[in-house]
Amino acid sequence: MCFFDQHRFVCGDWKWGHFRQHCNREYRIGETCGMKLIMTTVPVGQKCKLCEKIDTKLRRRTAEVERVNRWQREGSKFRASIDKSMDQIRALDAEIYELQCEKNRRLQGIGSGSH
Incomplete structure (x- = not known):
């Protein structure tokens, strides 16, 4: 000990x-x-690396959602861009979910990492 x-x-x-x-x-x-x-x-006066990654991906997701909303207000001329951004949002959602699961495992003490 x-x-x-x-x-x-x-x-x-x-x-x-x-x-x-x-x-x-x-x-x-x-x-x-x-x-x-x-x-x-x-x-330590900051968040851990996992929380920093989650925050970064959440900011990127928010920016994509705002772009989609702006393009949708302008009509259907941005359909390809909207579809691409929606794919990006789904990918970010999956990445955020995985990072949050990893964080939960670490907080429960069953994951590997810096502990």
Whole structure:
């Protein structure tokens, strides 16, 4: 049970930080026993990388929806562009869903990642 810092993001996610102290179970120099305990929680003033990716894709999706709405108001002359944007929106929806599932798995402690 060696001790590490924990970095906690504003979104609630976290990752392991620097090693801080050996426990009495590990006798090899430079090695840890494999069990991690928190020495100090360090607040990080930003969101985790997954949340940043989700936010970026949500902004792109919003921009596409606004474009489609503008083109639809102008009539049917932009049908090909609207179809292309709708495909893009569906692709972004799928990517956002996968990222949110990955985030949920990580928060439940069953995913691999920076934990």
